[in-house]
Amino acid sequence: ELKVEQNPLFLSMQEGKNYTIYCNYSTTSDRLYWYRQDPGKSLESLFVLLSNGAVKQEGRLMASLDTKARLSTLHITAAVHDLSATYFCAVDFTFNNDMRFGAGTRLTVKP
């Protein structure tokens, strides 16, 4: 069965702290995406990870992909309030072109 699991589902952080969101998936894929969604808004693409060992950084966010472990991480460094949003990972399962999303991590950054 094609599964994508994100954890934690809810994350409350203090400003200035670091934390990591995890995305595990059930079967072979070499394409993983991270999206951000603000309340009542659409999705914004953050990262496209296309190979084992891929690492991408944008501002306070860094994403990595380990295809052997079937794991991606989204690391938040020195969180600020503006990062409060829901973050989704999505996996493109190569063998059938199906894309599955994680349940999302609702991040709240408190002053």
Place this chain on the structure above:
Amino acid sequence: DSGVTQTPKHLITATGQRVTLRCSPRSGDLSVYWYQQSLDQGLQFLIQYYNGEERAKGNILERFSAQQFPDLHSELNLSSLELGDSALYFCASSALADSYNEQFFGPGTRLTVL
């Protein structure tokens, strides 16, 4: 603003009815994707079209169908609507056929089935 437009923004209809959602991709993008977001089922990929042809299929019900026209806009048709079809429907576009490309999402159409 992603450059992807969707109409209508909101749609309220009754069970058993049929509706059409419309999406215009970013200028130059050939791929269009449709997604459904609901509280029950989260975000689900429905279907992808590339340059008029169906490219990939996800969790799309038989009551739903889509097409992409020669001008590259796309329509998602939902028929025999049920209460559970109430959701946000997003379309996204990308430049090429495969999902190695970044997708740009439209603002969504909120469908309410009463």
